Amino acid sequence: MIHLPDRAVLRLSGEDANSWLANLVTCDIAGLKPGGGRWGALLTPQGKILFDFLATTDEDGRLYLDTDRGKAGDFAKRLSFYRLRAKVAVEDLSEGWSVHAALPPGITPGADAIAFADPRHPGLGQRILMPAAGVVDEAAVAAYHARRIGLGIPEGGKDFAFGDTFPHEALMDMLDGVDFKKGCYVGQEVVSRMQHRGTARTRILPVTAKSPLPATGTEIRIGDKPAGTLGSSAGSRGLALLRLDRVEEGAQKGETLKADEIELMVAKPGWWKAPAEAQKASA
Template sequence: MTIEKRADRVAFKISGPDATHLLHDVLTPPVLEDGTARWFALLAPQGKLLAEGLIGWADGAHWLDVPATVAENFFKRMRMYRLRAKMEIEMLAETHAVGWSGEAPATGIVHRDGRGQGLGYRVIAPLGESDGWIEGNEQAKARIAAGIAEMGPDFDAEDGFPHDIGMDHLGGVDFKKGCYVGQEVVSRMQHRGTARRRPVIVSGIASGARSDALMIGGKSVGTIGSVVDGTAVAIARIDKIADGADASVKGAPVSLALPQWARYDFAAPGGDSEDD
């Protein structure tokens, strides 16, 4: 079985009698001890994304992964929020590797990516067990095809809100639980329906790279993420896109599509879109 090594991700193990309660109060999704891997984010008080990844329960602990570029900041903030809570926060950068597989491996801490079908499994294992893991882009292909943007390949920390990457549609935000960091801003966006930046799948990219502008009629409506086999996820102003017929990247025409999970739509011709 092939496992791709995610050198750009760092694993965390968080355990202890107060861990579930504190994580539920700090992170965006419901945090439960049920083995389901949920998309999570740690937000700034202003609602901006500081870190994102999957969180899943196994062997008496919560296992998380975050982009390597924000791992130290995530670690620092989680220790700050811990205060006197009875819990241990372990950053596993020196001892464990994060990987991805299309099928469930028999070893390691394995969680199915709960954001949708075909997204495979996240794997966390000791470094000694990851020697046979390979470099690859199958994980990137799967998530781009699903229209899921990822911090690092597609956008930077503090450069957007959970709604911008569709976390509100994919179980990454709990709108029923009590306060978490940044909750007030995210809740206001949800109830006022003000989210206009959304993931869009861009295909047929002949020449383009991360952060290049997605153009409609000569005007920028967003930026694309990392390009794999001519396809990328853009975070774009859907209220500025009617049918996508005049879309381009670096002067070359591209095709636009919404993710299958999307409950939003492009703007009606001559008007703005409605976001539910």
């Protein structure tokens, strides 16, 4: 198992927990079963991602949210703000629990662990939540993120900024992070409009180079125009938030995509869906 020190756990319990959370977030919580997972987000009313998470449940119906450690406390407070009269308890388990990844073929976790398949891509294996501290192996963590980047899977806080990114830009529409058939949730109107009008011009895409990539946050340009921002990277492979229209226009003119004078090549992952296909799948 690979301990992921930048992840934390929230737990939701109570008879209203499932239906209450389903009315707030982008993913289908109602159909969640033990061993299964969902990728989802809590949005602003303007439809931008405030917090993203991987969700699962246990045999007692309690929900567990695997989320960014630096945002966990704020996430718990925001959920509590929405609680009102709902019969639900929100617990921040950041201090007592740890989050791990087990890459394929996976493992059999201990009796106290909560294990589920990573819902974003089968190549990311299992997520394991444990009521115990973890030991950090920096090399193993780097290998995990290299695998994630190679699969083209973005992560909040690394590849997109919280509070400033629409779900479509973070590929949540393509990776089942948004259920377009469920009922209303915070920010739903904006997200649905983007889906049906096909107005998402900015997307996260894998990029490669012939040399190691520069730091996260480096501006990417094509010709003399800004075209995006570099996210996380592993050697010469990375993820970048790109303006697709500018990248396409520049490519047609024979212009080069660059970050700090390093030439980049875009490589769409095998699971990538064209916008028309994504819209058809949600219809």
